[in-house]
Amino acid sequence: MGQQDTTAFDALLEGAVDQQRRRVLKVGAAVRVAGSLVFLLIVGVLWLAGRKDWAPYPLPLTLYLLAAVALFAVHGKRFVQWLDVAQSAVDVGLVFWVQHAALPLSRFPAGIAGFSLGLFSLVVVLSSLTLVPGVAYATAVLSAVAQAVLMREADVSYGSVATASVVLVLVAFMSQYGSQRLRQLVLALTRTEVERQVEARRFQEVEQARATIEKMLAEVRTQNEQLLGLQRDKDLLIQFLVHDLRSPLSALSMTFSWLESELAEGDLTLLQGVRTGLAVTGRMERMISELLDLPRLEEGRLELRPQRIDTASVFEEVRQAFVGATQLRRLSLEVEAPAGLMLQGDRALLTRVVENLVANALRYTPPGGRVRLEAGTEAGAPYLAVRNDGPSIAPELRPRLFDKHVQGEQERTTRKGYGLGLYFSRLAVEAHGGRIAVEDAPGWGTSFVARLPSAPGESSRAA
Structure with a gap:
């Protein structure tokens, strides 16, 4: 492939990647708007109902909703990806603000600190939508620091703090690893196919060369559509892991444990139900571990005990x-x-x-x-x-x-x-x-x- 062909090819791919990045950032902006609006409505209802422990939440959520709406409105601009980088830091700051304010008012500070892990995990996943690995890992580190501060203020042990930090880094790794590998594979396959077609074009007439180039562009568009499909599949899996399992699991397990201790001498039927709940949440925790252990088992890196x-x-x-x-x-x-x-x-x-x-x-x-x-x-x-x-x-x-x-x-x-x-x-x-x-x-x-x-x-x- 000649220098001119290489330059044109790289420009085409860069444009395609930039287009997909803007589409993904639009999804992230929409998630922020919808999520903050839903949380604000729930918190507002609880606050107006007289729950004073929810009083710290309405103001920061209102400010965050306004910022999220503004970000969604300008998502099509080229400078928006840098706004999303800043937005990741704002996300971490918001979670830390509201959870830090809620700790003194909560009857169960450790539960508030544990629930923060799910929120910070969601923030890390949203930061990965920038398709810039450094942003996701930086957000994970910043979230780990904020989570550690909250957990120590709630008098949670250092071992749990270290575990939470590892979880946040793993979430960042899982969010980035698949998309980066798929992108590299698609780029490599696309470059190989283009080189083969350009080499054939040199030995053909002008009309045949034009047809070959049109076919090449059609294949690149098809591969971009496949990349979008794979990206959606990855996002669905991450949403399943973060939203359906990790976010509420820590608080739920602690609640069941507390109920078990309170019911130690009480209703045996109710106690059996609580223990069944503990068994189910334990199984959910093992399911999460299973997803995290699978790559290490495949690579032979999992240390048995x-x-x-x-x-x-x-x-x-x-x-x-x-x-x-x-x-x-x-x-x-x-x-x-x-x-x-x-x-x-x-x-x-x-x-x-x-x-x-x-x-x-x-x-x-x-x-x-x-x-x-x-x-x-x-x-x-x-x-x-x-x-x-x-x-x-x-x-x-x-x-x-x-x-x-x-x-x-x-x-x-x-x-x-x-x-x-x-x-x-x-x-x-x-x-x-x-x-x-x-x-x-x-x-x-x-x-x-x-x-x-x-x-x-x-x-x-x-x-």
Whole structure:
């Protein structure tokens, strides 16, 4: 490719990237306007209803809404990306202002400080819409500092402060990593295709060369549309992680823990409900950890924490987490494990494996059906099995069932899940030196069996 062709090509790509950046920034501006308006309405209603602990919020939210509306109004200008950089700092300042003002008025300062982590995570995600990695990481660092100040004022331990800081940095990394890699891949593929077409153009007539260039521009536009689609998919996943899980989870878990301590000598039925809630929130926390651990498992960087595990206690913990789901669907969740059967492995990872298998079994078991958690030994080696009497898995799907993003027909038609649960389970079992597969068992439609080695290897690092 000649110097003139290279310059024109780079200018074309730069224009396309700039166009997509402005579109993404428009989305970020709209999110800020909508979010601040909704929060202002909720806070206003609570304040007017006499809740004095909400008094610090209306003024900063009103000022922030005005700034967000102004930013949305000028989103099409070329200088707006620099305004978005400044907006990230304003976002952090707003969250710190309102939460710092609310701490002295709250009956549970630690809960206010914990809830701030979800707000700062949202701010980091919004800052990543600038498509400038430095902005996202700078926002994460600034948010970590502000979060640390709030948590220490609420007398939260230094360990929790450090964990919150790590979470914010990981959110910034997850927000940037996928989009940057996809952008590099699209640019590399586009440049290769353009070079091939330009080389062919040199040996053709002028009209043929013009047709080739038009085809090249059409392909670039198609790839830009694909990039937008991938960006939307990434944004949906981040919204699921931040909005539906992390933001309310810390406050919810602390509330359940407080209720459990208050009800220690009270209503046993209500206490059981609170403990079920604690089990469910614990499972949600493990789901978040699963999403964060998956890349490290794939790259062999996840350090295992081996210990002696009582299989019966693991099965009981999982059973408690799914009590509500089984009762709702009138399912029988059985546990069959020999007393004293011990395993050597990472308890958290193996618990998440069993949870994934049980969730998958409950999804396919018809109402009134049975699901069994089973453990035992065969040929001196332990195994963990989850069986159900639902429909069996098609033979052609079994060889690739544990691959990434592979889903059954039900998930594809209902658009539920991401096809990661069984893939994570396979990586976690293989990290222990074992294997997992679908096996036939008399009386059961489907049986997932994880077979572990009889003696652990010397290495505790996932391979």
